Amino acid sequence: xxxxxxxxxxxxxxxxxxxxxxxxxxxxxxxxxxxxxxxxxxxxxxxxxxxxxxxxxxxxxxxxxxxxxxxxxxxxxxxxxxxxxxxxxxxxxxxxxxxxxxxxxxxxxxxxxxxxxxxxxxxxxxxxxxxxxxxxxxxxxxxxxxxxxxxxxxxxxxxxxxxxxxxxxxxxxxxxx
Numbered sequence: 726x727x728x729x730x731x732x733x734x735x736x737x738x739x740x741x742x743x744x745x746x747x748x749x750x751x752x753x754x755x756x757x758x759x760x761x762x763x764x765x766x767x768x769x770x771x772x773x774x775x776x777x778x779x780x781x782x783x784x785x786x787x788x789x790x791x792x793x794x795x796x797x798x799x800x801x802x803x804x805x806x807x808x809x810x811x812x813x814x815x816x817x818x819x820x821x822x823x824x825x826x827x828x829x830x831x832x833x834x835x836x837x838x839x840x841x842x843x844x845x846x847x848x849x850x851x852x853x854x855x856x857x858x859x860x861x862x863x864x865x866x867x868x869x870x871x872x873x874x875x876x877x878x879x880x881x882x883x884x885x886x887x888x889x890x891x892x893x894x895x896x897x898x899x900x901x902x
Contacts, residue, residue, distance in 0.1 A: 734759030789832035808844035838867025853882035
């Protein structure tokens, strides 16, 4: 297919398959698009070229410390909870500027963009526009927004990365409890 940028939701799953795949396929760029727990930061920094789910200063600090130890500089995307949904991760839109500044100025992270997942069942365009506005205000070139059901609207609002895995690979099996 000629695809070179891939997103992975789970650090543990990525660790089991991507090192070998990358050894056989030069030029693959791997993004972590799922949540990152502090105890997985070492593995994530070692494997991923971009971490798209930074949503708190504590996580940013852990990534910065580990990146320095490993001599790595992953691209960082701040996850913004554009729908202000309590069940979702992400910094609130009003708090995003402070986290962006802290990541850049305090932790010297390579902040390249923003990521969001808008509320299900609603028109996503206003949420995508909100993310684009924050990115423009902070000179961030990358916007990771839109999934299989709404990627066209996301692209119309300026998305540079879309998550269309279920359209390509089918629905993902739920995690075993």
